[in-house]
Amino acid sequence: MYVTTSTNHARFTPPISEEIESHAIGAARIHEGECLYYEGDEVERLYQVLTGAVRLTRLLEDGRRQVIAFGFPGDIIGFPNDGLHQADCDALTDTKLKSFRRSALENGEGEPALHFALLQAALREIHAMQEHFMMLGLKCSDERVASFLVTMLERCGETTNVGRRVFLPMSRLDIADFLGLTVETVSRCFTALRRSGIISLKNSQTVLVRDEAALAAKALKEHD
Amino acid sequence: MYVTTSTNHARFTPPISEEIESHAIGAARIHEGECLYYEGDEVERLYQVLTGAVRLTRLLEDGRRQVIAFGFPGDIIGFPNDGLHQADCDALTDTKLKSFRRSALENGEGEPALHFALLQAALREIHAMQEHFMMLGLKCSDERVASFLVTMLERCGETTNVGRRVFLPMSRLDIADFLGLTVETVSRCFTALRRSGIISLKNSQTVLVRDEAALAAKALKEHD
DNA sequence: CGGCCGCTTGAACCCAATCAAAATTCGTGG
DNA sequence: CCACGAATTTTGATTGGGTTCAAGCGGCCG
Numbered sequence: 001m002y003v004t005t006s007t008n009h010a011r012f013t014p015p016i017s018e019e020i021e022s023h024a025i026g027a028a029r030i031h032e033g034e035c036l037y038y039e040g041d042e043v044e045r046l047y048q049v050l051t052g053a054v055r056l057t058r059l060l061e062d063g064r065r066q067v068i069a070f071g072f073p074g075d076i077i078g079f080p081n082d083g084l085h086q087a088d089c090d091a092l093t094d095t096k097l098k099s100f101r102r103s104a105l106e107n108g109e110g111e112p113a114l115h116f117a118l119l120q121a122a123l124r125e126i127h128a129m130q131e132h133f134m135m136l137g138l139k140c141s142d143e144r145v146a147s148f149l150v151t152m153l154e155r156c157g158e159t160t161n162v163g164r165r166v167f168l169p170m171s172r173l174d175i176a177d178f179l180g181l182t183v184e185t186v187s188r189c190f191t192a193l194r195r196s197g198i199i200s201l202k203n204s205q206t207v208l209v210r211d212e213a214a215l216a217a218k219a220l221k222e223h224d
Numbered sequence: 225m226y227v228t229t230s231t232n233h234a235r236f237t238p239p240i241s242e243e244i245e246s247h248a249i250g251a252a253r254i255h256e257g258e259c260l261y262y263e264g265d266e267v268e269r270l271y272q273v274l275t276g277a278v279r280l281t282r283l284l285e286d287g288r289r290q291v292i293a294f295g296f297p298g299d300i301i302g303f304p305n306d307g308l309h310q311a312d313c314d315a316l317t318d319t320k321l322k323s324f325r326r327s328a329l330e331n332g333e334g335e336p337a338l339h340f341a342l343l344q345a346a347l348r349e350i351h352a353m354q355e356h357f358m359m360l361g362l363k364c365s366d367e368r369v370a371s372f373l374v375t376m377l378e379r380c381g382e383t384t385n386v387g388r389r390v391f392l393p394m395s396r397l398d399i400a401d402f403l404g405l406t407v408e409t410v411s412r413c414f415t416a417l418r419r420s421g422i423i424s425l426k427n428s429q430t431v432l433v434r435d436e437a438a439l440a441a442k443a444l445k446e447h448d
Numbered sequence: 449c450g451g452c453c454g455c456t457t458g459a460a461c462c463c464a465a466t467c468a469a470a471a472t473t474c475g476t477g478g
Numbered sequence: 479c480c481a482c483g484a485a486t487t488t489t490g491a492t493t494g495g496g497t498t499c500a501a502g503c504g505g506c507c508g
Contacts, residue, residue: 066361081351122346127305129353136360137290137404180361
């Protein structure tokens with residue numbers, strides 16, 4: 001699933017269907033920093049993230065980088081374009097995945113349930129990307145960062161006694177390249193949220209959200 | 225198909241397959257300015273544009289608008305998210321479409337060829353949206369406008385004796401909302417391209433591209 | 449001919465990028 | 479365990495590209 005704030009409602013992780021589980025043809029395990037596939041590689045399998053987190057990136061000829069999405073448990077990645085991978089996929093942390101034959105997507109024969117589940121995942125992806133368009137096309141920097149945190153919270157948030165907490169497995173640069181900003185700007189937005197008391201940072205990777213409502217408000221410029 | 229410059233190669237209109245043709249369950253015709261469906265509507269049918277052009281838009285609560293895509297002949301639109309339309313669809317010009325049952329996408333039973341074609345269209349859409357991410361996340365205003373023209377040229381360009389020509393059925397505001405810019409900025413970029421001799425404008429809708437190579441260069445910041 | 453709407457042009461401003469440097473974290477080896 | 483160096487994050491000062499605000503232009507249709 002793509003990390004982008006929904007205008008409608010939160011899109012939660014699709015449960016890892018037992019149905020799908022049974023059709024997995026294999027498992028994969030990649031360590032932090034390792035690459036699962038590169039843009040242009042032949043797509044042999046699709047993957048569902050089981051644990052950990054991955055990063056999908058694309059590069060422009062001149063080196064500019066766009067983080068297309070982050071993949072968290074439940075997300076299905078590796079949809080082909082013309083049979084080829086569309087982005088590089090790297091592990092942000094040690095990650096376990098299971099894999100499916102590409103043919104399970106393209107012709108469901110024999111495994112209609114799996115076929116359907118993969119198709120639904122593709123449709124969800126289209127939706128998530130549209131949400132991200134709203135981010136990149138319409139929102140200003142503080143809205144983007146707030147939106148990002150809201151979505152991360154929905155995806156991976158844990159409830160504590162002082163608020164909800166979320167671990168960010170990606171670097172500030174990754175976040176910046178995902179949001180179409182620079183590291184400095186992302187950092188400044190974090191600082192502003194911290195100073196306003198909406199969040200606090202245990203360390204740069206661990207965010208405690210003290211005021212979820214205020215964060216959600218910032219995500220949509222209902223400022224002050 | 226989404227109007228976005230490909231980093232790899234141009235993605236041309238998928239030919240309107242005879243196969244698909246035979247499975248069409250209906251036709252639709254909408255006049256300029258009319259709406260085919262709204263965000264949130266139940267998806268009953270998917271559509272393939274036959275002639276004309278449509279615009280897919282989404283709104284933020286506060287009224288900010290993002291043009292998600294333009295649909296030209298060959299493009300398939302209307303992919304559901306959770307059974308609902310994800311964007312508003314309006315006709316930029318009088319448009320003819322043919323329609324397919326949503327079930328043809330979701331379960332191909334009886335019509336595997338159509339099912340497959342719709343799935344491929346969904347995968348193409350994912351790819352096209354990724355290209356658009358590069359646009360919104362990485363490119364500056366003049367690159368965006370140049371990229372946009374390059375893609376429009378690929379999609380709808382006609383060859384003349386003085387260069388290739390393309391008709392833009394959408395307004396400057398539509399282009400701006402598609403590219404994540406303002407009307408003024410888009411207009412200024414057009415003017416800059418005109419002054420540099422790369423394009424000329426018969427009227428604001430009709431662009432004659434005099435130097436395709438230079439336009440392509442601007443699309444990637446290999447400036448001057 | 450006149451009014452309206454979309455496009456273009458101009459000037460001032462502002463948000464985020466850039467450039468630069470300090471602070472903090474992290475890994476490595478003594 | 480601490481010391482050191484590298485990398486990441488944060489902070490600060492300045493610049494610049496795109497927005498905003500405002501006004502002119504031009505085509506189209508009554």
